[in-house]
Ligand code: ADP
């Protein structure tokens with residue numbers, strides 16, 4: 554059977570990760586998406602269980618103590634965590650799983666690769682410019698405080714870009730989505746992910 558793997562998408566907030574992930578999933582229904590848990594309040598239009606599992610801090614901490622997360626991180630003042638069970642079951646079933654997580658989460662999963670046995674390919678999405686990044690945060694109707702925190706944190710996040718396998722500039726959304734789709738297509742053909750070699754290679 555083919556081996557499942559993770560596709561970790563990170564970027565400074567507002568660069569367009571969620572938009573890229575949404576478009577990828579619409580294009581390729583076989584992709585699974587890891588719905589994270591967070592203590593952040595929902596934005597307008599966000600649904601519990603679809604965009605995130607919105608939890609109280611107390612509930613988040615309870616799940617963390619029970620080992621229910623593959624990784625957790627404090628991002629922009631809120632807690633975020635990747636539910637472990639979904640990753641283990643879906644990767645065990647040979648699926649490709651998209652994760653929209655920050656640079657700390659990507660680092661934690663890279664480090665735990667040997668113990669979890671789960672492969673991950675990492676993609677960093679870059680905005681075309683600082684000006685565009687700020688414009689997109691405003692477009693999303695983030696509060697002024699949230700825009701400031703996110704822009705300040707973006708500098709630290711960009712410093713981690715060299716740790717990623719691929720960089721994609723999200724200038725035109727359709728082009729960025731084409732590029733990430735090409736990365737996933739290539740990774741599916743990686744011999745170590747169980748490309749079948751037309752049944753000729755034993
Ligand atoms: P992230 O998930 O990285 O925080 P979002 O996907 O929420 O970012 O995008 C931030 C805002 O920018 C949204 O309003 C989104 O519609 C818009 N956006 C994303 N990609 C593009 C693009 N290529 N061109 C124009 N606007 C974009």
Ligand code: 5GP
Pocket residue numbers: 563564565566570589590593624625626628629633634635636653654655656657658659
């Ligand atoms: P937002 O609040 O804008 O949805 O996300 C803020 C940041 O948290 C983004 O960089 C997003 O990728 C990251 N994030 C979302 N879920 C998780 C998660 O489960 N783990 C980690 N480490 N980061 C996450």
